[in-house]
Amino acid sequence: MKKAAENASTVDQASADSEKQEQIALLVRELSTEPDDWASFPLLLALTNTPEYNRLKLCEELTELTEVLLKYNNKVEAYKPDESKIVEEMGDVILRWFVLVFQMDVEDEIAARVEGKCKKLFKHFVDGKYKGGL
Ligand SMILES: [Mg+2]
Numbered sequence: 001m002k003k004a005a006e007n008a009s010t011v012d013q014a015s016a017d018s019e020k021q022e023q024i025a026l027l028v029r030e031l032s033t034e035p036d037d038w039a040s041f042p043l044l045l046a047l048t049n050t051p052e053y054n055r056l057k058l059c060e061e062l063t064e065l066t067e068v069l070l071k072y073n074n075k076v077e078a079y080k081p082d083e084s085k086i087v088e089e090m091g092d093v094i095l096r097w098f099v100l101v102f103q104m105d106v107e108d109e110i111a112a113r114v115e116g117k118c119k120k121l122f123k124h125f126v127d128g129k130y131k132g133g134l
């Protein structure tokens with residue numbers, strides 16, 4: 001009985017691997033033939049990169065965004081980075097953000113969190129709880 005369960009598990013894994021490879025091949029074909037439609041590229045990276053790699057790449061881009069925002073705020077005009085550098089790093093973060101969200105399959109949880117946070121912050125806004133921003 002245990003052997004049968006192991007065989008079924010192996011078959012399930014092989015089937016999942018095969019589906020994943022088909023999905024990757026389909027995405028590569030789509031991206032190769034639709035050079036202006038990059039919306040599915042984060043999904044390709046979610047399917048092909050390890051979770052550890054994707055977490056580290058998001059951390060790397062968040063660090064780069066943090067650095068440029070700090071320098072933009074803290075440096076005098078002559079040494080301040082261009083606003084375009086902020087846009088560049090925000091774009092990098094968004095790309096890596098979507099890769100990790102797709103890989104973790106947490107789109108609905110993230111949307112629920114954002115909605116809940118907005119409701120909470122709106123209450124603070126209405127109540128005038130903070131000074132200087134929210
Ligand atoms: Mg970057």
